[in-house]
Amino acid sequence: MENKEMQIIDDIMNRMIQKELQPGEKLPSENKLADKYRVPRITVRNALLKLEDRGHIYSVQGKGRYLKEESIQVQLPLTGSTSFTEKMESMGYDYCTKNIDFTLVPYNSKIYSHLQASESDIVYRIGRIRYINKEPIAIHYSYVKEVTFPTIQKDGPNINSMFAYYRKHGINEFTSKQTLLSVTFPTLEEQKLLACKSMVPLMVVETDSVDKETDILLEYTKIIYRSDRFKYDITIND
Incomplete structure (x- = not known):
């Protein structure tokens, strides 16, 4: 059958x-x-x-x-200095971000390599969920070194936008040097956070942020997007 x-x-x-x-x-x-x-x-x-x-x-x-209802089209800022929050707000979406996680990261060769960190460096993960029309659209993880942002332990639990956080620290021009795109299926935790089924493909975007003026690597980012309710426009306009 x-x-x-x-x-x-x-x-x-x-x-x-x-x-x-x-x-x-x-x-x-x-x-x-x-x-x-x-x-x-x-x-x-x-x-x-x-x-x-x-x-x-x-x-x-x-x-x-x-x-399913018609997919909501969302433009993703894969490059440039416009944050996801700024892009969604400028386009008039019913949008919000919730900080869900601030964690000290044990040594992980992949994450540390992306951050150009040594084993002795202290690395934190900041997790946020992005919502459009009160539906979860993405889980956004930022990995940063404490040496880059010395007050991150205090600030981390309240960060919703890393780009806004950069600007508070006087970093106004930043860019990405590499962006990777892949597809996966959700873990049990991701199903819960994104309110999706086990066989819904997820789009994963991995990228970095670099201070244009000093060329210092600011963060490694991993964003996990739902694919069942959203259609993503990756046209580069910046």
Whole structure:
């Protein structure tokens, strides 16, 4: 029956692509779909559960299953000196950031290498969740060395924007030297923080920030974006 499940998934996906099914539209019942595809109801249910896990449809208890709403288009600042917060606010989104984590980072070769840190350096992680329309859109982790920002232990729990924090320290011109893009699936913790299912792909952006004037590396950043409710514009306008 696995082939039948895939046929149902492919058919529904194709109908979504062709706009035969519209965002927010209610799907037929499992019984009606079973009759349409001439398969047992359990086959339809398994197919729908897979579509739900991938973030294409969602369930409303007692009402049925619906196609996801139309994706919100968000422009990402992958380069330049405009922060994510500034970009969202300038575009008029119902946007907010919540600081969720400030942690001393044990030695980690990857993180320390990105920061050009030695094993004796003290490194902190600052975690924030970004929200648009009260929905979590991304988890933003910044890794910084204490030697770069000596008051970070005191300031860290209250930081929502690293770029704003730079400016408070007199650093007004900064840039990125490298930006990496990859795709992953959420851990249990990420599912909870981003309110998404286990099979929803996440887009991961890893980058750095460098003081233009001194060429000092300010931070290593890892941002994990939801892909099921948002469409990302990475056109460089800065």
